[in-house]
Amino acid sequence: MNTCKILMPIGNLGIGLNRQEVEEAMKQKPDAIAVDAGSTDSGPAYLANGMNKYQKQMIRHDMEICIVAARKANIPFLMGSCGTCGVDGMVDLCYELALDILKEHNLQGKIARIYASQNAEVLKRKYREGKIHPLEGASEISEATFDQCSNIVALCGAEPFIEALKNGANIILCGRATDTAIMAALPIMQGCDVASAWHGAKVVECGNLCTDSRKGTGVFLTVDENGFAVTPTHAEAHCTPYTVSAHLLYENVNPFRLKEPSGLIVTDKCEYTQVDDRTVYVTGTRFEPAEQYTMKLEGACLCGYQSINLVGMADPKVMANPQKWIDNVKMLVDPLIEAAGYKKGSYTYEFKAYGYNAVIPGPVPEGTPVPREIGMLLTVTADTQDEATQISKIFNPYLLHCPVDMSAQLPSFAFPFSPVDCARGGTYEFMFHHVVDVDSPLELVRIDYTDYKSDNSTGGC
Amino acid sequence: MKVKEIAKYVRSKNAGPFWITIDIFCRSQEDFQLLRQSPNLTADKVAKMYGVKPGSVQVFYADRINVIKYSFPRPHPQGSRYENDMHGGQQYVLLAEQEV
Numbered sequence: 001m002n003t004c005k006i007l008m009p010i011g012n013l014g015i016g017l018n019r020q021e022v023e024e025a026m027k028q029k030p031d032a033i034a035v036d037a038g039s040t041d042s043g044p045a046y047l048a049n050g051m052n053k054y055q056k057q058m059i060r061h062d063m064e065i066c067i068v069a070a071r072k073a074n075i076p077f078l079m080g081s082c083g084t085c086g087v088d089g090m091v092d093l094c095y096e097l098a099l100d101i102l103k104e105h106n107l108q109g110k111i112a113r114i115y116a117s118q119n120a121e122v123l124k125r126k127y128r129e130g131k132i133h134p135l136e137g138a139s140e141i142s143e144a145t146f147d148q149c150s151n152i153v154a155l156c157g158a159e160p161f162i163e164a165l166k167n168g169a170n171i172i173l174c175g176r177a178t179d180t181a182i183m184a185a186l187p188i189m190q191g192c193d194v195a196s197a198w199h200g201a202k203v204v205e206c207g208n209l210c211t212d213s214r215k216g217t218g219v220f221l222t223v224d225e226n227g228f229a230v231t232p233t234h235a236e237a238h239c240t241p242y243t244v245s246a247h248l249l250y251e252n253v254n255p256f257r258l259k260e261p262s263g264l265i266v267t268d269k270c271e272y273t274q275v276d277d278r279t280v281y282v283t284g285t286r287f288e289p290a291e292q293y294t295m296k297l298e299g300a301c302l303c304g305y306q307s308i309n310l311v312g313m314a315d316p317k318v319m320a321n322p323q324k325w326i327d328n329v330k331m332l333v334d335p336l337i338e339a340a341g342y343k344k345g346s347y348t349y350e351f352k353a354y355g356y357n358a359v360i361p362g363p364v365p366e367g368t369p370v371p372r373e374i375g376m377l378l379t380v381t382a383d384t385q386d387e388a389t390q391i392s393k394i395f396n397p398y399l400l401h402c403p404v405d406m407s408a409q410l411p412s413f414a415f416p417f418s419p420v421d422c423a424r425g426g427t428y429e430f431m432f433h434h435v436v437d438v439d440s441p442l443e444l445v446r447i448d449y450t451d452y453k454s455d456n457s458t459g460g461c
Numbered sequence: 462m463k464v465k466e467i468a469k470y471v472r473s474k475n476a477g478p479f480w481i482t483i484d485i486f487c488r489s490q491e492d493f494q495l496l497r498q499s500p501n502l503t504a505d506k507v508a509k510m511y512g513v514k515p516g517s518v519q520v521f522y523a524d525r526i527n528v529i530k531y532s533f534p535r536p537h538p539q540g541s542r543y544e545n546d547m548h549g550g551q552q553y554v555l556l557a558e559q560e561v
Contacts, residue, residue, distance in 0.1 A: 040539070041475060042547065042548075043539055044478070044538075044539070044540040136534070137479040137517075139538065242526055245525065245526055246486075246523075246526055249484050249528060249530055251474050251475065251477075252476055253477075253480050253482060253519065253532040254521060254532065255521060255523060255530065298478075303541075303542070304542065306542070350542070350543065358545060359545060359546055359554075360551065360552070360555055361545055362512070379542070381542045427540075427541075428540060429538060429540065429541050429542075430478040430479070430538050430539060430540065433477070433478070433479040
């Protein structure tokens with residue numbers, strides 16, 4: 001029977017792998033190491049700027065542990081969503097790191113770079129042809145949306161990874177991919193049950209989150225022709241039917257129907273069996289192949305610049321009703337911004353009363369105790385940094401002195417900085433919650449190969 | 462009683478940049494049924510609680526593990542200028558404080 005064992009060493013590459021844990025795990029003889037290195041979860045700035053969230057040397061540190069282990073065992077290393085956002089530049093960054101690692105350790109490898117950045121003109125044509133479709137909850141888009149985005153990526157499925165594996169690559173560095181595709185690719189290629197490969201990949205995509213312990217970061221996914229098993233790498237961590245099935249809830253809209261480029265994973269009739277005290281075996285997953293292969297799009301654009309101002313307040317009169325203070329400031333400052341020549345609509349501003357209702361917006365329930373102090377954050381957003389800063393300066397004296405009771409003496413609130421206004425830089429937005437129809441899984445993807453020989457052998461890279 | 466007094470724990474998180482999802486983990490089938498049948502925890506009530514469009518909240522009952530899940534589109538996409546919780550990780554509190 002075909003079986004395929006994947007080592008998923010950590011939920012996100014770049015946060016700090018334990019070398020010893022991976023070396024121990026390698027004794028279990030996995031068929032591949034697969035790891036996710038990206039997410040949209042930290043917001044649109046990373047994609048808009050094409051930048052990595054985790055520190056470059058930490059990315060190298062984690063890649064080094066994986067690449068050295070994989071090359072020594074002669075198994076593939078698959079890394080998806082390079083550099084958080086998965087743009088081409090981040091694939092190139094990880095490629096440079098991989099070359100450097102191979103060179104340092106005097107190793108050889110065939111590196112595949114899978115590029116998933118998208119050309120706006122190509123997508124605009126797809127859009128005109130009616131081949132771009134909104135997902136539930138999407139914002140309205142037009143052709144202009146494609147030009148507004150500084151970066152657009154399409155999420156790769158398992159097929160580009162399989163293509164690279166078939167071409168002999170053993171270090172696969174992919175741009176943006178679905179988290180699952182990275183782990184599902186090799187089991188699918190080796191003839192394991194497709195539904196179980198996808199479902200198992202979904203369970204292990206966040207590493208130890210599907211276990212009962214934060215000891216160790218990794219898990220093994222073993223897929224066969226009937227189902228899949230999940231086991232933590234750390235001897236003191238356990239998977240149970242509860243931890244494994246509960247993980248499908250995490251960051252998913254619907255835990256029973258999970259969409260992938262090539263179809264739908266259906267998990268509502270699965271059986272979860274404890275096979276030893278640390279391993280769960282799952283059967284009964286179904287996979288409904290899609291009639292049309294689609295890739296999810298992600299795009300982000302710059303949509304203004306921000307200036308932020310933090311004011312500390314411990315005055316009980318303000319604490320009793322921070323909204324009244326905010327309303328007073330608005331009433332006094334709005335006409336001044338207009339008098340200074342700034343047109344409404346060219347800027348926005350927003351107060352957030354931390355310690356009161358900044359995190360959970362809206363009225364505070366009756367009976368909520370008056371806080372001892374709050375941090376009032378004013379954020380001004382405008383088309384340029386200078387405009388945002390200038391508008392903050394108009395607010396400045398009122399942030400410092402505005403009373404709640406207009407007949408009272410002027411208070412002075414607690415500024416933590418001089419100047420109190422801080423140029424925060426750009427603010428960004430995600431623009432797409434859409435999928436694009438493709439003629440083949442590789443239509444919008446480009447794969448480049450490099451056969452790297454170590455310095456001791458003939459040839460270069 | 463409030464949701465937080467019955468549930469084992471309640472959590473929230475983004476489900477992609479355009480959705481929020483909230484999970485209520487119950488200790489027992491009885492607690493799960495109690496919350497499931499509460500008139501204050503219907504999809505419409507949750508929509509109102511979070512100020513999102515009526516009909517936009519989807520509810521899932523994972524009865525084998527006694528979890529109730531609510532998913533709904535974010536009022537603003539993640540990270541927009543109006544963002545108050547980038548990862549959506551604190552939004553569960555409103556639901557946890559709800560009277561059953």
